[in-house]
Amino acid sequence: MTLKPTNPAYADEVRQSFAKQTIMTLIGGELTRVEPGVVEITLPYRADLTQQDGYVHAGIVTTIGDSACGYAAYSLMPPASEVLAVEFKVNLLRPAKGEIFVARAEVIKPGRTLTVVRADVFATSGDEERKLVATMQGTMMRLPRHKND
Amino acid sequence: MTLKPTNPAYADEVRQSFAKQTIMTLIGGELTRVEPGVVEITLPYRADLTQQDGYVHAGIVTTIGDSACGYAAYSLMPPASEVLAVEFKVNLLRPAKGEIFVARAEVIKPGRTLTVVRADVFATSGDEERKLVATMQGTMMRLPRHKND
Amino acid sequence: MTLKPTNPAYADEVRQSFAKQTIMTLIGGELTRVEPGVVEITLPYRADLTQQDGYVHAGIVTTIGDSACGYAAYSLMPPASEVLAVEFKVNLLRPAKGEIFVARAEVIKPGRTLTVVRADVFATSGDEERKLVATMQGTMMRLPRHKND
Amino acid sequence: MTLKPTNPAYADEVRQSFAKQTIMTLIGGELTRVEPGVVEITLPYRADLTQQDGYVHAGIVTTIGDSACGYAAYSLMPPASEVLAVEFKVNLLRPAKGEIFVARAEVIKPGRTLTVVRADVFATSGDEERKLVATMQGTMMRLPRHKND
Numbered sequence: 223m224t225l226k227p228t229n230p231a232y233a234d235e236v237r238q239s240f241a242k243q244t245i246m247t248l249i250g251g252e253l254t255r256v257e258p259g260v261v262e263i264t265l266p267y268r269a270d271l272t273q274q275d276g277y278v279h280a281g282i283v284t285t286i287g288d289s290a291c292g293y294a295a296y297s298l299m300p301p302a303s304e305v306l307a308v309e310f311k312v313n314l315l316r317p318a319k320g321e322i323f324v325a326r327a328e329v330i331k332p333g334r335t336l337t338v339v340r341a342d343v344f345a346t347s348g349d350e351e352r353k354l355v356a357t358m359q360g361t362m363m364r365l366p367r368h369k370n371d
Numbered sequence: 372m373t374l375k376p377t378n379p380a381y382a383d384e385v386r387q388s389f390a391k392q393t394i395m396t397l398i399g400g401e402l403t404r405v406e407p408g409v410v411e412i413t414l415p416y417r418a419d420l421t422q423q424d425g426y427v428h429a430g431i432v433t434t435i436g437d438s439a440c441g442y443a444a445y446s447l448m449p450p451a452s453e454v455l456a457v458e459f460k461v462n463l464l465r466p467a468k469g470e471i472f473v474a475r476a477e478v479i480k481p482g483r484t485l486t487v488v489r490a491d492v493f494a495t496s497g498d499e500e501r502k503l504v505a506t507m508q509g510t511m512m513r514l515p516r517h518k519n520d
Numbered sequence: 521m522t523l524k525p526t527n528p529a530y531a532d533e534v535r536q537s538f539a540k541q542t543i544m545t546l547i548g549g550e551l552t553r554v555e556p557g558v559v560e561i562t563l564p565y566r567a568d569l570t571q572q573d574g575y576v577h578a579g580i581v582t583t584i585g586d587s588a589c590g591y592a593a594y595s596l597m598p599p600a601s602e603v604l605a606v607e608f609k610v611n612l613l614r615p616a617k618g619e620i621f622v623a624r625a626e627v628i629k630p631g632r633t634l635t636v637v638r639a640d641v642f643a644t645s646g647d648e649e650r651k652l653v654a655t656m657q658g659t660m661m662r663l664p665r666h667k668n669d
Numbered sequence: 670m671t672l673k674p675t676n677p678a679y680a681d682e683v684r685q686s687f688a689k690q691t692i693m694t695l696i697g698g699e700l701t702r703v704e705p706g707v708v709e710i711t712l713p714y715r716a717d718l719t720q721q722d723g724y725v726h727a728g729i730v731t732t733i734g735d736s737a738c739g740y741a742a743y744s745l746m747p748p749a750s751e752v753l754a755v756e757f758k759v760n761l762l763r764p765a766k767g768e769i770f771v772a773r774a775e776v777i778k779p780g781r782t783l784t785v786v787r788a789d790v791f792a793t794s795g796d797e798e799r800k801l802v803a804t805m806q807g808t809m810m811r812l813p814r815h816k817n818d
Contacts, residue, residue, distance in 0.1 A: 240423070242423040242424075245419065270394065273392050274392055279394040284430045284434070308462070314456050317455075331760075331801065336606060457755070462629075487611045543718050605727050605761050609759075610758075
């Protein structure tokens with residue numbers, strides 16, 4: 223599916239919004255790809271992001287997946303939009319162990335109000351092949367800017 | 372529904388496992404209630420936990436919801452168990468704004484292998500009534516201890 | 521939570537819309553409760569509704585759950601609305617065996633555009649206590665009437 | 670991903686089990702593809718399968734999606750297994766209008782106990798391009814045969 227942006231400045235807008243997500247600074251998430259309908263966020267492993275067994279917590283895997291989904295949807299929205307997550311579902315497929323985690327989100331169905339997005343979260347360690355650790359399916363909503371509080 | 376623990380030391384085991392979740396130290400989550408089948412985690416608002424509008428990021432809301440679900444399930448498991456999340460679905464009902472967030476998880480259906488749990492995440496601000504900001508429905512799995520890697 | 525209808529004719533509108541769901545005639549589903557934000561659909565067991573083990577198929581459990589959710593949302597919508605399901609998630613808790621199945625849906629969070637609803641599906645057999653066989657969490661959307669094609 | 674069956678008779682077993690799903694006879698669903706980890710079910714439109722607007726009911730879309738997911742998982746299970754659905758989540762992307770509906774399920778992550786599967790449901794009308802009307806992400810569970818009641 224070829225998706226066309228309706229906002230020529232979509233990539234800048236995604237980057238500016240992402241820069242305001244203070245949680246990404248706290249956990250070390252970086253925006254590493256922005257294309258129409260596709261966004262990737264990369265997170266290096268850190269020992270302070272884990273659950274009881276030393277794997278990255280499912281909620282942190284979800285954090286990068288959700289932001290990637292939101293911005294993948296946002297990249298296709300017209301100017302003066304806001305995006306928020308309506309819902310998402312995450313299947314945890316393997317323990318989130320690895321050195322680098324990448325959440326790759328892709329729009330399945332764009333819409334005027336609701337956009338459905340899928341994100342896969344991969345882990346890589348050394349020169350091993352990347353592994354799919356989680357997959358996410360969610361709904362993102364467009365709101366006119368400055369009207370969502 | 373009255374749920375009976377099968378591990379008399381369930382509360383200590385939940386606390387010991389929670390203490391190993393380094394992510395909780397990073398974000399400031401605290402275990403504030405442990406009963407058979409019911410667990411609460413409390414998270415004070417912090418400006419470094421937010422998305423682009425200054426609300427707590429949906430992934431952090433999910434982080435406390437998921438841990439609450441996992442430990443609610445774990446509280447009913449027999450000794451020498453490990454718990455892991457299989458999947459969860461989260462509906463975001465309102466922007467996560469407030470001073471204090473509480474994720475309250477309750478087991479809906481315990482099982483030998485799989486346990487289904489629901490968590491509600493509430494926000495409170497000053498002396499306002501608490502508001503439901505998210506609700507989560509997930510599946511947690513029991514594994515024999517030390518055999519899940 | 522006390523929910524107030526915004527359409528005084530809500531119960532009639534739910535019944536009229538339900539009567540158009542031809543699938544309900546095919547499977548034998550009946551609308552057995554309509555209150556503001558709460559709808560129940562009842563389905564007697566039939567041998568032609570089953571999966572390979574003779575239990576009612578999860579998709580049929582979902583069919584009554586989804587319609588109950590949709591109409592619970594619809595009961596709170598203003599006049600001249602249409603309702604459609606955006607998404608739902610179902611956890612199957614026990615095999616759907618029994619004589620009578622009741623899907624009870626309740627609105628968790630009404631909204632101008634999106635309404636979040638939960639449905640529990642119970643099975644009863646003879647004079648046994650009812651059993652929860654599935655639980656569902658979904659998002660329903662309001663559209664202005666005659667504008668959704 | 671190349672998936673290998675562990676049961677040489679997988680295709681026959683899928684077909685035999687499908688033949689016992691009485692609901693498929695009722696609604697007119699047919700098993701039209703069985704490969705290791707991939708199953709398709711085809712459903713022609715019928716006027717008695719609809720919701721209030723004349724589109725195929727989301728629960729029926731789910732019925733073929735769920736069976737496709739279950740059998741995609743089952744196709745990879747060892748002999749003497751039973752399969753049951755643990756949970757699924759469905760996003761409804763477009764009204765289910767069309768002449769023929771095909772649910773195509775594909776295993777994302779096979780496992781000894783749990784298998785995660787995705788299904789897409791497509792609609793076709795005349796010589797138009799097929800449209801994705803729903804996408805589903807679910808967890809299927811293996812049980813030893815004859816021990817699931």
